[in-house]
Amino acid sequence: MTVGVWLVGARGSVATTVAIGAAAIRSALVPAQGCVTELPGFPGTLPRIADLVFGGHDITDISLRKRAERLSESGVVPATLPAQLGRDLDAADAEIRPGGVPVARLIEDLVEFRERHGLSRIVVINVSSTEPPAVPRPEFGDLALLEAAGADILPSSSRYAYAAFRAGCGYVEFTPSPGPTLPALMELAARESVPYAGRDGKTGETLVKSALAPMFAGRALRVRSWSGLNLLGGGDGATLADPAARASKEISKDRAVPAVLGEEVEGRTHIDYVADLGEWKTAWDHVTFDGFLGTRMSLQFTWQGCDSALAAPLVLDLARLVARAHEKGRVGVLPDLGYFFKDPLGSGEHGLSTQYDRLRAFAGELA
Amino acid sequence: MTVGVWLVGARGSVATTVAIGAAAIRSALVPAQGCVTELPGFPGTLPRIADLVFGGHDITDISLRKRAERLSESGVVPATLPAQLGRDLDAADAEIRPGGVPVARLIEDLVEFRERHGLSRIVVINVSSTEPPAVPRPEFGDLALLEAAGADILPSSSRYAYAAFRAGCGYVEFTPSPGPTLPALMELAARESVPYAGRDGKTGETLVKSALAPMFAGRALRVRSWSGLNLLGGGDGATLADPAARASKEISKDRAVPAVLGEEVEGRTHIDYVADLGEWKTAWDHVTFDGFLGTRMSLQFTWQGCDSALAAPLVLDLARLVARAHEKGRVGVLPDLGYFFKDPLGSGEHGLSTQYDRLRAFAGELA
Amino acid sequence: MTVGVWLVGARGSVATTVAIGAAAIRSALVPAQGCVTELPGFPGTLPRIADLVFGGHDITDISLRKRAERLSESGVVPATLPAQLGRDLDAADAEIRPGGVPVARLIEDLVEFRERHGLSRIVVINVSSTEPPAVPRPEFGDLALLEAAGADILPSSSRYAYAAFRAGCGYVEFTPSPGPTLPALMELAARESVPYAGRDGKTGETLVKSALAPMFAGRALRVRSWSGLNLLGGGDGATLADPAARASKEISKDRAVPAVLGEEVEGRTHIDYVADLGEWKTAWDHVTFDGFLGTRMSLQFTWQGCDSALAAPLVLDLARLVARAHEKGRVGVLPDLGYFFKDPLGSGEHGLSTQYDRLRAFAGELA
Amino acid sequence: MTVGVWLVGARGSVATTVAIGAAAIRSALVPAQGCVTELPGFPGTLPRIADLVFGGHDITDISLRKRAERLSESGVVPATLPAQLGRDLDAADAEIRPGGVPVARLIEDLVEFRERHGLSRIVVINVSSTEPPAVPRPEFGDLALLEAAGADILPSSSRYAYAAFRAGCGYVEFTPSPGPTLPALMELAARESVPYAGRDGKTGETLVKSALAPMFAGRALRVRSWSGLNLLGGGDGATLADPAARASKEISKDRAVPAVLGEEVEGRTHIDYVADLGEWKTAWDHVTFDGFLGTRMSLQFTWQGCDSALAAPLVLDLARLVARAHEKGRVGVLPDLGYFFKDPLGSGEHGLSTQYDRLRAFAGELA
DSSP: OOEEEEEETTTSHHHHHHHHHHHHHHTTSSOOTTOGGGSTTSOTTSOOGGGOEEEEEESOOOOHHHHHHHHHHTTSSOTTHHHHTHHHHHHHHTTEEESSOOHHHHHHHHHHHHHHHTOSEEEEEEOSOOOOOOOOOGGGGOHHHHHHHOGGGSOHHHHHHHHHHHTTOEEEEOSSSOGGGSHHHHHHHHHHTOEEEEOSBOOSHHHHHHHHHHHHHHTTOEEEEEEEEEEEOHHHHHHHTSHHHHHHHHHHHTSHHHHHHTSOOBOOEEEEEOGGGTTEEEEEEEEEEEOGGGOEEEEEEEEEEEHHHHHHHHHHHHHHHHHHHHHTTOOEEOGGGGGGBSSOTTOOOOOHHHHHHHHHHHHHHTO | OOEEEEEETTTSHHHHHHHHHHHHHHTTSSOOTTOGGGSTTSOTTSOOGGGOEEEEEESOOOOHHHHHHHHHHTTSSOTTHHHHTHHHHHHHHTTEEESSOOHHHHHHHHHHHHHHHTOSEEEEEEOSOOOOOOOOOGGGGOHHHHHHHOGGGSOHHHHHHHHHHHTTOEEEEOSSSOGGGSHHHHHHHHHHTOEEEEOSBOOSHHHHHHHHHHHHHHTTOEEEEEEEEEEEOHHHHHHHTSHHHHHHHHHHHTSHHHHHHTSOOBOOEEEEEOGGGTTEEEEEEEEEEEOGGGOEEEEEEEEEEEHHHHHHHHHHHHHHHHHHHHHTTOOEEOGGGGGGBSSOTTOOOOOHHHHHHHHHHHHHHTO | OOEEEEEETTTSHHHHHHHHHHHHHHTTSSOOTTOGGGSTTSOTTSOOGGGOEEEEEESOOOOHHHHHHHHHHTTSSOTTHHHHTHHHHHHHHTTEEESSOOHHHHHHHHHHHHHHHTOSEEEEEEOSOOOOOOOOOGGGGOHHHHHHHOGGGSOHHHHHHHHHHHTTOEEEEOSSSOGGGSHHHHHHHHHHTOEEEEOSBOOSHHHHHHHHHHHHHHTTOEEEEEEEEEEEOHHHHHHHTSHHHHHHHHHHHTSHHHHHHTSOOBOOEEEEEOGGGTTEEEEEEEEEEEOGGGOEEEEEEEEEEEHHHHHHHHHHHHHHHHHHHHHTTOOEEOGGGGGGBSSOTTOOOOOHHHHHHHHHHHHHHTO | OOEEEEEETTTSHHHHHHHHHHHHHHTTSSOOTTOGGGSTTSOTTSOOGGGOEEEEEESOOOOHHHHHHHHHHTTSSOTTHHHHTHHHHHHHHTTEEESSOOHHHHHHHHHHHHHHHTOSEEEEEEOSOOOOOOOOOGGGGOHHHHHHHOGGGSOHHHHHHHHHHHTTOEEEEOSSSOGGGSHHHHHHHHHTTOEEEEOSBOOSHHHHHHHHHHHHHHTTOEEEEEEEEEEEOHHHHHHHTSHHHHHHHHHHHTSHHHHHHTSOOBOOEEEEEOGGGTTEEEEEEEEEEEOGGGOEEEEEEEEEEEHHHHHHHHHHHHHHHHHHHHHTTOOEEOGGGGGGBSSOTTOOOOOHHHHHHHHHHHHHHTO
């Protein structure tokens, strides 16, 4: 079966890394390192990475070759790949359509993509810039009202989710944006019998948090404060320099710890844009906790990662899993994919190992 | 049912913290923070902390009051407790017998302790100084040969394990010392129908390692190097300043990561004695790993903990669990207690969450 | 010669630590560790710590004994001192007057303090809470206008500076508050022939910054970004939870690096109130820099300090130096004391070693 | 005046970075970032970087082009430079002679280098692998005995120093090896009227230590312990995996702190070879110190640097300064160059700022 992966923000760092990475794996130039669904125990019934066809929407028109060269300059992509895989990048380029257009046009783009390639399934994945939280409107809560008013009133990410559902595609919200979370869109996903998952890819600091918080809980150690500072450059950093967009992100980042510990914890997470860091991110977290007899102790960690390199393989994992879930008739939110997200839709579970166990059980059901 | 807890190294920092902590919990002066078996889901059939009776062996004769005062000066124990709980400490003091005596004497001490208090069960827990790895001898591999030669040829920790088994007591090896791991002693535990568990309490840096290593494995991120430096003072630090003793510890500390990742990883863990740190420990770990397309990333953490405060509640947990397992007729090694140990006897599982799941399942069986 | 030290915020953590520390040094219970003016090379002509007499203003009336006991509970002050030095604390207590009163009253308090103890000099030192930056008024720029309007229109810290100058006392602004920096007050200091120094004691993170920034400059390494997060509890932290007050502090904290490097540097310093940290502070700084051929490198540090313990000995140093400078006829700002401050009044020099050289030269002149 | 720079270890990472960097500066492709002698205040009378001619000894014969390509792959050198500057690298290649040959041959190589290029001065700089400390021999202590026995009995680094002096060249020991420090060689330098400097370039962790230690001293804060772990890959790391070689390095690394503080300090510095780090180095230092009233505090830092990029510009600085000092008739050790070294020959000063002041004064004398 041939599966299409439609990336919203198709010329961004994450999407470019996905495109060149998938091509490099197809050409056996690199192993599929970082791809969870390539680990032992994941079923062979998932669509193969080599069989995925890429397309997407973007509002810029810089070529994927150019983007790939920039990423290789900043060390995200091996220097040799952009030249070796130029043809694949051009092919993916040819499948990118202008974003920010009316919903009707977005739907046609998806339908044409399916027909052009005879795709059995398409998964639309939003890897574009973070939006501010949605300002509530009655139409967002009721599909009938929404369709009466027209879907173009939706926030950008939700317009793409709407288009995906209407075109019979699965959808993944990889950013903290509203996307498919508006009640009217959940209604639509059910009506159209399509699955979706989200939200906000858990790629770095929050990944570590969700591995460490259960450690404290399981040892009956009381976490007294958890503070953090994220320093990041790149396009994502620039977007998050805007306080409104940052709000979505910070809310999303601060969910995991209290959810795992079952109580509010003092402290907050700061996000700073530091252009000099380019595609790289440095996060420092500081945790204070109480032990036996109230003895005070602390843990701090510094994470130095590259978000595009961390996000890209998860995008491939999600495309494979959602396409297969769609094929198996799963409809609506997929709570068992919470392992991939900071703000797991349909699930209150934030502990990393428990999420992983659920993912593997889910993958088993897809066999 | 009244359970006895017999601590080898009964005047050390860990044992003193156990004694004063149990007394403080009994007097409801502090919550049982740090005690895993007090978490929701652990059965009410475990012996109550308030019902535990303490005794032990030690080669020094400094009083528990004095030790407790020293611990409060260094911030391990709240300043007010030693005075408030002086009587309890004196009572525990009265149950401590000279260590380093012949095995026959050790056995009598345990039997007399049982009779003195009409104890249904005794759990012997070794919290004394780390020994060098045992030098193999044929007698260590065969119970008949051992009993012919006499148990006094055993390394110190193993003499205590031998005495415990002969006296019908469960045993916990909380240090990296040989203790019950010699084949002859496993034979003895089976013959005497007693359970045991170990070894080397997982209290700090290794605890964090065993929470983080599965994160890398589960995300298909390849760990390229894992290096660490442990700085610790106190009696434990002084012992580990001896290269032979340190060897046992470093071997034990370096097990978790390759076991979880399923391959050897470059790098090693250093242990330094820094007297100035007193009862406190600082550990720094540095991890390099590869992501998608081989992008290099790193994680480092600094753990600042107090080993006595971290170990003491686990000693109480182990006493409760092993006593109950004994009562339920469990014999030999208890692999499901691996959650508590750096070098889990009877189990190859080092991932913290999986160990925790097994512990909870085991606790369920003890209900 | 007997010198008076008048502390504004006389019941705060810093002032309490000053009072008990000076008493402990007088009683030879502790060495004068942390006192710069006790280092070799500082002249014997400075007033002796043992001879200083303490008084001050505060708006609260909790006793110094109570404050000292709390500080000892949080580990700032050795547990035994508050009891041993209770009488000294009561004596200092008896010299504290209500703050927040009209300037006329403040002046009388100083005059009475001088007469009561036959003091040759008084140094007023502001160690109270940080204020927001002053809202400009014409009267602040012109002494005649100010005295016409009445000094009670001044911001709180400046009222104390005004009172100090009018009473013929030297003044030290140890906070980032406006204090003596208003032109009208500089005029007054000149008219009254009194010296002053400031501002914002350089006790922790900024101290390290001012030691490291010259290292980069002197090696021709280009600093590309410098970011930081300060986590602090205590009264200071609570005050700085207020954005207006925090503004003063952040401005002050961000001066050193660009001043030393001679150019603006990307990045900023965050301040978070984390009540759980009590009297302690943890600061993390992250620096990226370019080397030869533009190679990117980084340095990060974590500072874990106790502001009161770091500030108190500097308050004693400043009292001794300003009193002696006053005696030697120095008038107006004392730029050579920049070593002690984040925002050195009268000097653009922020490099720590250069500031230290100037301080020693200045001390030489006071011999 | 044309100055020759003769590098021992001419095909190593540092030497290759020096060669390509000097060529890039000559071609105005990069600024001379990291070069101290390019800072304002250094005299124009120093030989220009663009005028330096490079040659050297090495025991391997891999081409500089190849080495430069490898360095660019590991991010030490911009990817475009090796191709752009291939001709310069070939020219430098042509001036490299086989190392490890008899002293007589080494001398001839230097003499021929001078004649070939009509050089007014040559500075020999050892940037080869670290040697173990020298095993004392009577000949090392007396020039007459040494020349009777023949210079080939010297340790490798000292043979190069001997050859340099005999050929009338200045010498810089950039490694912790014995080099010119044997009394017989000091005698020779005096007899031949040549200057020398050393030893062990202060490029990373020790640089930071020498900036921070004076901060503690100048604030009368008592350093209680200073521990560190260095993780490094590359050729240097591989050499230092040998305990004997590591000994030289660790001795050299542990000099700065006690020298600045005037007392021994608990703790040590570990060096680990971590091949995965390639040309990069990560060092973590942990410092505990006492403040006022004995309050315990701590500072830790993590340095992530590239030794070649840090060392190369200092090699250029030293070549310029030693050549000029030679021209000005300076003979023997140059203590004012201690700013560049972990183990400053001829000087007990380890404080970075004081060393920098002395360097600038010295540079002034060379004007």
